[in-house]
Amino acid sequence: MRLTDTHAHLHFHQFDKDLQQVLQKLDSHNFSFVINVGIDVEDSKKALSLSQKHEKLYCSVGVHPHEASNVPDNFLRVFEELLEHKKVVAIGECGLDYYRMLSSKEQQRKVFEAQLKFAKDVDLPVIVHVRDAYDEAYEIISRVGLPTRGGVVHAFSADEEWALKFVELGMYIGVGGPITYPNNHKLRRAVMTVGIENILSETDCPYLAPQPIRGKRNEPIYVRFVVEKIARILDMDIEDVAETLVKNAEELFIP
Numbered sequence: 001m002r003l004t005d006t007h008a009h010l011h012f013h014q015f016d017k018d019l020q021q022v023l024q025k026l027d028s029h030n031f032s033f034v035i036n037v038g039i040d041v042e043d044s045k046k047a048l049s050l051s052q053k054h055e056k057l058y059c060s061v062g063v064h065p066h067e068a069s070n071v072p073d074n075f076l077r078v079f080e081e082l083l084e085h086k087k088v089v090a091i092g093e094c095g096l097d098y099y100r101m102l103s104s105k106e107q108q109r110k111v112f113e114a115q116l117k118f119a120k121d122v123d124l125p126v127i128v129h130v131r132d133a134y135d136e137a138y139e140i141i142s143r144v145g146l147p148t149r150g151g152v153v154h155a156f157s158a159d160e161e162w163a164l165k166f167v168e169l170g171m172y173i174g175v176g177g178p179i180t181y182p183n184n185h186k187l188r189r190a191v192m193t194v195g196i197e198n199i200l201s202e203t204d205c206p207y208l209a210p211q212p213i214r215g216k217r218n219e220p221i222y223v224r225f226v227v228e229k230i231a232r233i234l235d236m237d238i239e240d241v242a243e244t245l246v247k248n249a250e251e252l253f254i255p
């Protein structure tokens with residue numbers, strides 16, 4: 001059974017001690033590929049440099065909404081240079097996070113919109129982070145539009161109506177560890193509503209570990225718990241679910 005993790009941060013310090021073992025498991029667990037996601041300019045450079053060292057790693061370059069207030073004026077020019085390396089397959093993570101509000105709403109909107117336009121210009125799929133701001137994120141995406149292959153709303157956390165609206169715009173719904181949490185009926189309804197063809201599997205590691213290891217450091221191999229849960233929710237064969245999730249991710253990121 002092939003696996004894919006479309007949202008990881010393997011270049012974060014939480015993996016300093018055992019990164020080689022974590023990467024070896026990608027081969028032993030039959031991973032198709034992992035997208036290593038950047039959260040600001042310097043971090044995106046790190047995401048890229050790690051991706052260049054491992055065959056199954058690709059990366060994205062982007063500015064997370066938490067970092068929107070610290071972004072240098074020329075950040076898109078730096079990203080443009082990074083795009084010359086073929087391991088960069090997406091723009092993000094970018095978006096809006098009104099839960100923690102580490103940057104002002106105005107800064108977040110401006111930096112998100114700039115990255116969305118940039119993703120369209122360079123025509124690479126976009127990885128979007130949204131928390132407590134689904135209405136405004138929807139407004140911006142429907143006004144600005146999406147790159148040809150669309151994008152993903154990663155770590156989706158709204159209800160099934162929002163899930164359908166983003167799918168209709170041309171986006172996938174990113175599903176990770178929270179699908180395994182006992183109380184998360186809302187996410188399970190969203191998964192049932194949009195169906196397997198509109199879902200991507202992810203971990204967001206080192207964060208959001210699935211139920212059996214909840215609270216500990218997450219890593220790509222634990223995406224298996226997410227795949228199992230999706231198969232159970234949709235009453236599908238786990239092999240079919242795993243293969244469809246790999247194909248969805250390939251279509252979006254490396255067609």
Ligand SMILES: [Zn+2]
Nearest residue numbers: 007037093204
């Ligand atoms: Zn992330």
